[in-house]
Amino acid sequence: MPKDYNNGSDFRKAGLYNKIMEIRDPIHGTMELRDEEVAVLDSVAFQRLRQIKQLGFSEFSFPGATHNRYLHSIGAAHVAGLIFDSVFRNFKFKSSGARSRLRQALRLAVLLHDIGHGPLSHASEEVMPKLAKLKVKAYKHFRKDLKLPAKVTDPKRQANHEDYTIKFITDSSLTKIFKKAFPDIDPLSVACLVDKSLAAPDDFFIDGGIDFRSILSQIVSSELDADRLDYLERDAYFCGTNYGRIELEWLIANLTFCQVDKEMFLALNRRGLYAFDDFLLARHHMNLMVYFHHKAIVYEETLMRYLTDPNCAFRLPADIEDYIDCTDYALYQHLKSSKNEWARRISERRMYRMLFELHTTAEEKGQRSRKMETALEREGIPVILASSSIRLSKYHGESTIEKDFPIFVVDLYDRQSKPFPIEQTTMIFNKYDEIRRIERLYVPPEMHAKAEKFIISKKL
DSSP: OOSOOOSHHHHHHTTOGGGEEEEEETTTEEEEEEHHHHHHHTSHHHHGGGGSBTTGGGGGTSTTOOOBHHHHHHHHHHHHHHHHHHHTTTOOOSSTTHHHHHHHHHHHHHHTTTTTOOSSSGGGGGGOOBHHHHOOGGGGGBOSTTOOOHHHHOTTSBOOHHHHHHHHHHSSHHHHHHHHHOTTSOHHHHHHHHOTTBOOSSSTTEETTEEOHHHHHHHHSSTTOHHHHHHHHHHHHHHTOSTTOOOHHHHHHTEEEEEETTEEEEEEEGGGHHHHHHHHHHHHHHIIIIITOHHHHHHHHHHHHHHTSTTOOOOOOSSHHHHTTOOHHHHHHHHHHOOOHHHHHHHTTOOOEEEEEEEEOOTTOSHHHHHHHHHHHHTTOOOEEEEEEEOSOGGGSOOHHHHTSOOEEEOTTOTTOOOEEGGGTOTHHHHTOSOEEEEEEEEOGGGHHHHHHHHHHTTO
């Protein structure tokens, strides 16, 4: 095999047709996968993602939204390859094979970024074990220089889906398949791209004295990553909405790099800035109008009530091989067999009905909603109070780790201009700095009329 292939077309030029598999996708058209990548796809661990819906309960709001994380992961890996090729199209790597090595590690990281996701909803993380029981060996390599909060490295904290992802990549039956297919790539190096806090085991990301880890990590997870560039278009397509539609090709074409000292970061050409603004708003509106749809939210809140109920019998295992059996269907089957009221409401589709909804940016955080909740419960009417909030950008929060990985704006037509962090370049960040919040009250459907009459009579 030739030593350096940048993409599938190089393989075809060399006559290695049997080294490429093509997948037809409604979003990206033809997506190409190397045989070594197919070996990872065919693993039992990755095939599990066929049974994890991308949008959980959203299919009850948007019936077409039955697509899964398996297809999204392949699509995101495809986008990651396109981003890499665009960013480094005119860049000359120093060592032989560096381009193909780094590109492959990036595609693998994006391909596997969701492999640890729990069934149905993030709510299932409530029944994950303590981190110590999961025994993620990779966590002994934590980078100290990032000044991470103690909870990130605390073995007593509850595990989350990202911990399971790192476990799958570095210490599972998938790891053995990975090592056989890619003997020149350490699984821990790929895990380092998924989790920015991990310490790189060697100089894998160094070429010509330049560290490429930061920019590759940003393509995996950042304000403008391959994950979002795939799921926004994909979710919009399957939900049948125009929210989420973005200028995908233009954004990718305008992605580039910015070198700061000996470290490489992701950058956007200034001419792509308006498309980036549109991208931010597309994601913001998808959150408000699709991901926060009132039907999906009440299902998630009901599941949360069951999972936090003292009588809940559902637990996610610490054994990574047993976790493979934990799918949406397995959880639905468990809910169907449970006698718990919350579990039965989900399995029988007897959900609480929305009584009140308030869209706000106010800082009082639901004083009116809580007042209504208290009054209704005194009247003997059970209530679910749900609050969904979102900010336009990660940079609006207090996340130190995101601020350590800035995305820059560069101007290719003005050589005297200096690169600036992207959040300082667009007015959208200032205009949408506030938290957008949707507060809702739900009551049992058989008591909805009574509850509605009550809040009207009391002028709540």
